[in-house]
Amino acid sequence: MAKKRTHSTGPFREKAILVGVSVRSEGDYWALDDSLAELSELARAAGANPIDRVTQTMNKPSRTYIGKGKIEELQHKVKHTDVDVVIFDDELSPTQQKLLEDKLGVKVIDRTALIIDVFAQRARSREGRLQIELAQTEYLLPRLAGQWSHLERLGGGVGTRGPGETQIETDRRLVRRKLSRVKKDIAQVASQRHQQRLQRTGGDAKIVSLVGYTNAGKSALFNTITSSGVIERNQLFSTLDTTTRRLYLPSGTSATLSDTVGFVHKLPPILVAAFRATLEEALEADLLIQVVDISSPYAAEQAQVVTDQLTDMGIQDTPRILVLNKLDLVAGSAEEPLSLSVLDQVDVSQFSRVVTTSATKGWGLVDLRNAIEAQVGVIQVEEET
Ligand SMILES: Nc1nc2c(ncn2[C@@H]2O[C@H](COP(=O)(O)OP(=O)(O)OP(=O)(O)O)[C@@H](O)[C@H]2O)c(=O)[nH]1
Ligand SMILES: [Mg+2]
CATH class of the missing domain: 3.40.50.11060 (GTPase HflX, N-terminal domain)
Known part of the structure; x- marks a missing residue:
């Protein structure tokens, strides 16, 4: 039997x-x-x-x-x-x-x-879904040429949550048409988001954006510093959408703070291009806060990946604060004092300031606010002169 x-x-x-x-x-x-x-x-x-x-x-x-x-x-x-x-x-x-x-x-x-598959599983919002659809379609297009096996792959499983599971996708012409529709929809959603930000802030608030490797603790920092509830999880690519909140600074002025999608080693250019709208807050930022997980054995490599990707995006010259996060996981003791060896491997001259934090323990947040305040102040002074 x-x-x-x-x-x-x-x-x-x-x-x-x-x-x-x-x-x-x-x-x-x-x-x-x-x-x-x-x-x-x-x-x-x-x-x-x-x-x-x-x-x-x-x-x-x-x-x-x-x-x-x-x-x-x-x-x-x-x-x-x-x-x-x-x-x-x-x-x-x-x-x-x-x-x-x-x-x-x-x-x-x-x-x-x-x-792309991990992103597809995480995408929740309309904008996130549209952007992943764009990346999937762009990825699929050059692989279409009569390669049925690739299309069959769209059925389910790893690397397979395709842009659509219908056979119609086999037609390049239709795929192209779909590409342009998706791009149009993305542009529309992005413009709505832009309008909303202008309405919310009057357009004059400085834009501060958190950037960093996936799982570095950007959302955790964002939540503690703005008292928000963005999902923070020990997984790759928890955040795919940009969330923006007003950030009140010690002197009483305010800026907007945005949490963004994380970077990863060899992040496909297709995805960076597709997520350009989401990354807009980082592209337009007056100040970037680059978050590094110092408890990772790859902290220095991860910091380098982010710097390289910011350079690819053309925003390497935006003022940047380096935040060494997850301090609680590496905190030294009297016998074994804390060594921030990552600092020996990262070119700190790229950063205007360095702050150490623990988002979960709430350490270093006052320092971070002060650093942001000081930096935003410098930007304002520069603009006035
Ligand atoms: N121990 C410790 N854990 C932290 C700290 N900051 C963040 N975490 C944890 O690290 C994991 C990742 O944090 P997230 O805030 O989701 O990381 P992210 O940078 O937003 O990641 P993506 O959205 O995936 O790019 C979560 O489990 C957090 O609770 C910290 O300072 N100390
Ligand atoms: Mg996140």
Whole structure:
């Protein structure tokens, strides 16, 4: 008699093998193992269960991204374990992805698809959903060319919550039409948000924006400092929407403070572009507060990623305060005094001030307010002269 499938109690999690490649010529400051540790978290966030890793160091990725020997190693692993998906830590070209799928006989997705998938699961607001739809559609378009396997992937599971599950999506023309509609809708929502801010603040309040790596504690800081209730969670990409509140400063003046979407290593440019409207508060900010989780072993790398991404967005010259958050998790003792080693690795000259905080314990908030106040004051003086 055939074995009856029992209902599992937990959600079904696809088994995944992670693949990381270190390209010698690229000299990434992010170690391969660290990048894969993060990929593993992203995979879990998307609903997969990473069970194995394959790595390779090469001079230049090949047509199949990895070398022949590595493909054989993967084929062997796929054959001998019940793996559902192979996840690459970099963006694959549509051709590489297709070739790899043919050779491995399982679904192959890349870091971009994975991050888009995590975003898709988190998107709640209309603006968030529209922006993720834009990213998904942009990602899908070059992968459409008769590649049915890609479309079938839109059915469910990791990297698969597609822009729409209908077959209509197969038509490039329709996809393009959809792209322009989504872009129009996003523009409309963004303009409404802009209007609302002007109405709320009269347009003259200084804009202060929290930026930082995902899970650094931006929302936690935002909540304590403005007494708000933005979701703060120990997970990647809790926040996808911008929330803005008035921030009262010690001298009685006020500014607006915005909580924004977090950054991540190798954040797909497609997503940055799609989330441009959400990032508007950061783009237009008079002052950026860059939050770093100092308890993370990758604090310095994460700070660098954020600096690089701000540079890509063209806002590297906006005045910036460095906030070293989660101090409570690293606080030293008499025997072992606190060492903020991250400060040795970060170019602090980019920042006008450095403040240490613990958002959950409420430490350093007065310092932070004072730093904001002083900085906003400087901006105002500069504008008057
Ligand atoms: N111990 C400790 N935990 C903190 C601190 N600040 C934030 N956290 C926790 O860290 C996790 C992430 O915090 P969030 O505020 O959601 O982080 P975020 O930067 O907004 O993250 P994204 O929205 O995902 O980009 C949550 O579990 C917070 O409770 C802190 O100072 N100390
Ligand atoms: Mg957040």
